[in-house]
Amino acid sequence: MSDAVKKDKCIIEEHTPWQETTLGGVVTSSGNAQYYKTGGWRAMKPIWKEDQCKQCLLCWPTCPDSSIPIKDKKRQDFDYDHCKGCGVCAKVCPFNAIDFVVEGE
């Protein structure tokens, strides 16, 4: 499903005219943090090296932003829409399976 379809109907879009926004910026829905993309804040970027990964999943609980998706008990590639590049996952990986590089290089 695309974000547009999944989005809660109550989410107020950016630059909504003041007459149509909610009073005091009340957010009249919940569970919508995923629609606010914070990947742009990143200065450093973790790179997952799948061939070296043992799927020990130590990285997953250490991620402060739920940016390591899990499918069938295995980690997938990073969710770069939300990963802020803190580097905790690269630090904790016992198998050197996560590189940590300067964003854009």
Next chain:
Amino acid sequence: MAIRDKLSGNEAVAVAMRQINPDVVAAFPITPSTEVPQYFSSFVSNGLVDTEFVAVESEHSAMSACIGAQAAGARTMTATSANGMALMWEMLYIAASCRLPIVMSLVTRALSGPINIHNDHSDAMGARDSGWIQLFGESNQEAYDNVIMAVRIGEHKDVQLPVMNCYDGFITSHAVENIELLEDEKVKAFVGEYKPQHYLLNKDEAIAIGPLDIPSYYFEHKRSQAQGMRNAKKVILEVAEEFEKLTGRKYGLFEEYKMDDAERAIVVLGSTAGTAKFVVDQLRAQGEKVGLVKIRVFRPFPAEELAEALSHCKAIAVMDKSDGFNGKGAPVFNEVRSALYDVENKPAIINYIYGLGGRDVRSTDIEKVYSDLAQIVQTGKAEDPYRYLGVVDANDIDVAAEAAATRE
């Protein structure tokens, strides 16, 4: 039948709060507002109200608790003065921007320093742009009436803003006057049930209140907040009309006292209006065309209406019970003068800072103001409009001599 009683201003406000029976009161004691939560907590202890009374550890916490409670969906009230409100500062803005119609009685007192517990308006004037509606009462009766109307004004769907019920510390808060109270059931019916559109305890709607507002949202929310304040003027008048039907007591944005043919007028807020009316009556008896405008609603500021009311005058003195410290004039003066900008044949206008830190305001002080205005009308000159009334000034021979006499 209305109930006749003799109450202090604080007690009258506490009685009104008992009749309103709010869901939550969170307050911290500070002179001269202390009696409001003190009386009210006795009503709580005696089971006369259903209110959750939150005894907090500071005024910052008091306003924070009020914000939390009102956001949860509870009708919430508090009271404070001067430095107590100063400690609430950041939360005042948050209450207003979250559009939470909290009602707070502000028992006006000089904002330290130097430390002073007596009355002036420096606390209220400091908060004039915090986004709160500000009503000023002259008497115990008005403090009582205003706090009841405040609930309806703030909660109106076109407004949704917090309201300050301002009345003068000690002069109004502690002096006992005859008062007409409404019956409990009439107050209950008048304020009705609080029905917020969105509230945190609504199990059918998961919401967030007070979220981070990034640049693509913030401006629109502030614009919407400003509209709430603009809309308040009409709502205040509608609520006043309904209140008049109930009580026979008439309220507007301001009160005009003997203004019809007045050439000279004083603009004033709060209890000093009573002293000034006494002087107006005396001068009128001598055939002098003097009048008085008492501002009841300072926020929203009734600029157009004031301009209309004052436009026919020749000279006006605006009385400020706080200084402005902008080097040019105090808040009420600047706004009244600005309101008169579009008037043709503008009246001369001067400012008197008076009564700071509880300095007495006597009828002779008010007489001096009308006499100064007469001189301005005569000469057509209003030199040095930024003036003081009642300050001991070495260059003001009369006042300095009187002060010296007191010292001896």
